[in-house]
Amino acid sequence: MGTYKYLIIYFCIFSIFxxxxxxxxxxxxxSVGSVFVVVMNLSKTIITNRSICQVLVNMICGCFGVVISLIAVHFIFRYFAIQREGKLKYFRGKYMVIWFFIPIMCGIFWTSTTYYFLKPNDRVTLILKDHLKLVYDVDTENIVYTGSDYFIDDLKYQFNFEIIPGMIIMATIIIISLSIVALFWIKIYKAIKKLDQQGQSDFTRKLQKQLFYALVIQSCIPLFFMYLPVSLFLFLPVFNIQIDKMGHIVTLLYAIYPSIDPLPVILIIDCYRLSLFNLFRKNNRVGELNDIPSGRDNTF
Structure with missing residues (x-):
């Protein structure tokens, strides 16, 4: 798998983190009206320091920036690999460090954005107070959160301009990532169509197609599990659209994403799929052998 295995390992390490x-x-x-927040319940964690918990909430948001940028890097790599024009050299050595550093930087930008521009404030806390108590039986004294309100006065619809820099940064990261994915998805598709004309071996064509299909599905997973739900959560409140019930779904999708993401690679690419199946066959065979009587008479 060459350099690609390092990208997979990188993604797996991040998923574990x-x-x-x-x-x-x-x-x-x-989400309550024009308010959107990510909340951590202090009564359900072993960490009691509010400052540390606040940073952890910002970091969990920053993971979104890491994921979407890492998906973009994957698409760029696959296109270079299919091209066979020597551009994979830009994914080796010092260049590989740069590619690994890009998602981390996006995560840092996203984390910093939520920390500085979407910090807790009295207005949001007051809005959350009754809702949290009624729906979750949680007091605002026992939470930390990141988020904000698009308006500083709902009756006069006075926009909260303080959050604009933060929303611009997050929207920019999302748009750039999606644009790269869309652009290189098209390029990869066209390149695969040309494989037959370039005299590539059946094995190469088959492997590249498997990697492409795996990458497409692996991109659809964050699209439906992260891109769309998180984007709706971030930007629908600006229209004062109540999506409180959707918050439970977004939370669930965001939580189970790491466990689902590796499945396309494992199940679609032959070498991984066969290794997995052989592992289960081996375990079953060991179990069957253990069930076979030894033939020795143990009666006394």
Whole structure:
């Protein structure tokens, strides 16, 4: 698998980190009117320091920036691999470090954005107070959150201009990532169509198609599990659209994403799928052998 295995390992390591962080934070996403927040319940975590918990909430949000940028990097790599024009050299050595650094930087930008531009404030806390108590039986004194309100006065529809820089940064990361994915998806599709004309071996064509299909499905997963739900959660409240019930769905999708994401690669690419099936066959065979009588008479 060459350099590609390092991308897979990188993604797996991040998924493990994300899963651990999600288990610690146990966030739930909430939208009330024009307010959108990601909440951490302090009564359900072993960490008692509010400052640390606040940073952890921001970090769980920053993971979204890492994921969408990493998907974009995957598409660029696959296009270079299919081209066979020597551009894979830009995914080796010092260049590989740069590619690995890009998702981390996007995550840092996203985390910093939520920390500085979407910090808790008295107005949002007051709006959340009754809702949290009624729906979740949680007091605002026992939570930390990141998020904001699009308006500073609902009656006069006075827009909250303080959050504009943060929303621009997050929207920019989403748009750039989606644009790269769409552009290189088209390029990869066209390149695969030309494989037959370039005299590639059957094995190469088959492997490239499997990688492409896996990548497409692996991109649809964050699209429907992260891109769309999180984007709707972020931007629908600006129209004062109540999506409180959707918050439970967004929270669920965001939480189970890491466990689902590796499945396309494991199930579509032959070498991984066969290895997995052989592992189960081996375990079943061992179990069957253990069930076979030894033939020795143990009666006394």
């Amino acid at each position: 994300f899963s651990i962080l999600e288990a610690i934070v146990n966030p739930f996403i909430l």
